[in-house]
Each structure stands twice: as structure tokens, then as C-alpha cells.
Amino acid sequence: VVVRPVSGGPKFPQIEVADARGDLRHSYEDMQAVLRVPWVMFAARSLAVFGQFVPAAWQVSRRPFGTQYLEQCAQELRQLAVLPGDDPVIRAGFDDPDLDGIRAALRALNYGNAKYLLLITAWCEAIQGRPCGGTGPTSDLEKTLPTGPPPGMPELHLVDPRTAPPRVGELLHRVTDMHLHHGPSSDFRVLANWPSFLEVALDDVLTPVVRTAPYEATAHTLLTRARKQVHGLPAPAGLGPDAALTVCTEAEVAAVTGLLFLFQRFILDATIDMVRCAQALDGTAAATSPFSTL
């Protein structure tokens, strides 16, 4: 008999930033600096369980992922993440004493999600045997951005579903199940700092659209475009099956292949959702251009 625990069940295996050491810690920090984002994606924290995959895959990815080309690709994906139809509307009268904090968190998430979508797509393509990167103009590698977050980037705090109050745990369950995910994404663990907003976002902004036909079509468009973009990276990124076998066992490579596939869809969903939440607060332009770095 399958028993549903009250609050999230066993924690999905991962190595948290605070617990990472050595090469992995360095990769986590370098990943945030080069991508200019204030968190390490759930995907990387989970993949970190499997051998040296994350340090090795990040090492070959860091150069093309620090370029102006990458920044432009991410900006294009944010625009493609807007669902067709009118802007969503949050119920009249909704307010939160920390609305500025919510706005800042959404800007950070929208800035980072598109970049992580590109990173996971590159890693996913490579592990499935489709080399990506190195066919675009190598001159793009010269156009490297400074590392570290753009001015005004907030810190993010991820709520732990296992220790959250029951109401927050229920909201995070709802998020997980409506998307057919295995757990709440980093994005929703951030929004869980503001449960009233999270509830309104679920009721008014996301439940009406998640997993509808237009949502699926938008996810498909994003995936198709992200694949094309990573194939145009100015240098190769990710590890193919043979390269992965130099840092992982065969079983670990299988695990990594499955998790990359799962998290690719996971990040696609988070990308669409966070753009839509920001759109509900401040309109499409604000949602799709979180920081003026181009």
C-alpha cells in the first residue's frame, strides 16, 4: 500500500549547496557566478549524487555558458515562454506586505530559469548522443560577460517542504501534482516564503493553464528552440555517453540520463510558470526582461 506522507515524503536525494565539498562545491559556486544567478538548480543538486558527473559536465560547459550568445538565447526563451491569450489577472484586492520581495524573487527566477533550461538541454542532448555546441562562430566566445549577479539580484531562500507548516506543505503538494512532477521545484520552494501569494498564484494564474493544450504547445516550442540554440553554442557543452563513462559507472550514466530527461521537462514548466506569475503582477514586458544585461 502506498502511503502519502503529510509533507513531501522522503527528501529526493540531492547534495545541498551547504553540504557540498571540494570539486562539487567549486562547481556550484562557479555555476552561479558564470550564469549570474542566485541558486543552484534542483537538477544539478540531484545529479550531484551520481559520481563526478556535475563537476565534469560543468567544466566543459562553463566557457560557452558565460557568453553574450547564451544571454541572448535566454532572453529569447523568456519571450517564447509567454502563453497565448490575455495576461493573467490576480483576484481584485490581493495584497501582500512584501510584494516587493515577491517581485524581486520572480525577477531572479525568471532570469535564471531560461539559463538553466539551456544548460539542462545541452547536457540532455549530449548524454543522449547528440553532440551540441562548437558549430557556431567561435568569435562568440570572446564576448564573455563578467561573472557574478547583475546589480539588484536578490538572495533566494528555499523553503524545506519537510519542515514547512502544513498549509505550505499542502500548497507544494498541489504544485507537484498539477504538473505531474516528483517534487516542488526550487521556484515554488522560493514562492513558499509567501504562502498567500503562492495560493493565489495557483488558483488564479496557474491552475487554469497548466497541462492544457496551449501550455503543452508552449513547452514544445520552448524545447525545440532551446535545442536549436544549444546546438549553436560557440563551443561544445555537456558529456556524451563515452565521456560520462570516464567519470561515472554504467548505472550512474543510466541514472543521469533519466534525471536529465525528467528535469528538462521540470525546468520547462518552471520557466513558463514563473513568467506567468510575473506577468500577472507586472505585465509581459517586466516578466520577460527581468534584468537589462543585454
Next chain:
Amino acid sequence: VVVRPVSGGPKFPQIEVADARGDLRHSYEDMQAVLRVPWVMFAARSLAVFGQFVPAAWQVSRRPFGTQYLEQCAQELRQLAVLPGDDPVIRAGFDDPDLDGIRAALRALNYGNAKYLLLITAWCEAIQGRPCGGTGPTSDLEKTLPTGPPPGMPELHLVDPRTAPPRVGELLHRVTDMHLHHGPSSDFRVLANWPSFLEVALDDVLTPVVRTAPYEATAHTLLTRARKQVHGLPAPAGLGPDAALTVCTEAEVAAVTGLLFLFQRFILDATIDMVRCAQALDGTAAATSPFSTL
């Protein structure tokens, strides 16, 4: 640098039927007998690498999966797997000395794919913390079908991509890449016994539709329906995270979660593709009713 091997690269980790022993061997044989199919899905062979997941997950699934209810669900999925629009047409003049062998293989695959789609969907839902089964009428458990294949079920031979002739290896690469998969499904390894048919099927039947918007919409419809069906199984099926932790390590549970997600999409694609191939040969009715077991 990611190097593309000529023919399939390192084999994706799995335990083949011929190499399985003990509990796993028994599960493989019982799975084929209860589902009445002539092969073990790639997903199960890969998942078998991770602890005792496959024997334990099959043990709780075998009763609801041997019922008339399951057979009816599978039949409905085959009909939902038909893409909108006209039947596909194979180029004029195509013939193969073993056209009857191809037809028989497609019937077997179409019979089994819909059942494996239900099995992987049940396992996927359960591992993601959404219990499935046990809410439908338990009287359905009494309506258990005889085990073993329906009369006329052929044996299937899966071609090994690593030892196949280069032409066949290239066709299997093409199949893998057009679907964004990590390797060829059992279905295409079966069709690889008839390379001329496989090539024509790719050119005329599949390339025009795979990953188009209607294809994605059909996959979404199938997934939505399969989820609903497994939630109505007459008894629980699959292992939740806590149950899985009694037979797997934490890392193995993460691996299983990722691979179930990957293979769910994989089987969705195979289900649509094989129905369409049979449709091209013999029309929709033949494609969607491979054996008269209802």
C-alpha cells in the same frame, strides 16, 4: 569533445532477459505471461539495474494488470493513439518478401505497447507520490484473464544496434534522434529485422509527423487518459517513495524516478508510432485491434 560512435555507442545499462536470474528472471517471465506479450519492455530491463525495484514493483502490479479492466484500458489507448487526419500511405510499389512477418510483429507490438504504457504510468505516478489503483470496483479483480499470449502471437527478435550492419545502425540512430530519445526502443529494434520496411516507415510514415504539434497533442491525450485509467485500477499498483526505499537505496530511488519519467514518454512515442505503421499497411481498424481478446 563528444565523439559519436558509429553504431549506438555504449550499450544503455540493462539486464537482458537471457541474463536475468532469480527473482528478476521470474518477474520478467511472469510479466510477459500476465500481460500476454512476447517481450520485456526496455524500461524494465533498465530499471532492473537498480536494486530490487522491478521484482517488488511487479509483485504489487501483477494482479490488477491481469484483469479484463486492464485489457479494456489498453484497447481504448490504442484508439487514442491514432493521429488526426488521413491514414498514412507508403510509397507505391513497396513490397517485402516477409510482409506477413512485419504485420505479425506490428500486431504484437501494438498489443503490448498500450499495456506497457499503463504499467509505466502506474509506476511513474506511484514513485512521484501519487498512489494509483484501489479506488475502482474490486469486483474487477475477479475478471482475470488467462495468462500467456493470445493465439497467433509471434515471437519477437530484437536486433542489437551494436552488432547490426552500418545501414541498420544509421536507421536506428535516425529513429533515436528524431524522437529526442537516448536509444532505439524495442519496437524499432524489432522492425530493424526488415531494414527496407524500417526505412520506408521512417521516410513516409513517421518523419512527416513525429514531434509535430498534432503528435504532441496526441501524446498528451494518451498520457492524460492513461493516468486516469491507472488511478481506476481495481487494486494498488507501483511503489511509492517510502515503499521503494525498502528495496532500493536513496540514490537508486532517484535513478528509478528519472528513468520512469524518461521511459513513460518513450513508450508514448512507440505506441503512437507502431499504430501508425500498422495503419499504413492495413488501415486504422487493424492497427487498433491487434488481437480480439475482448
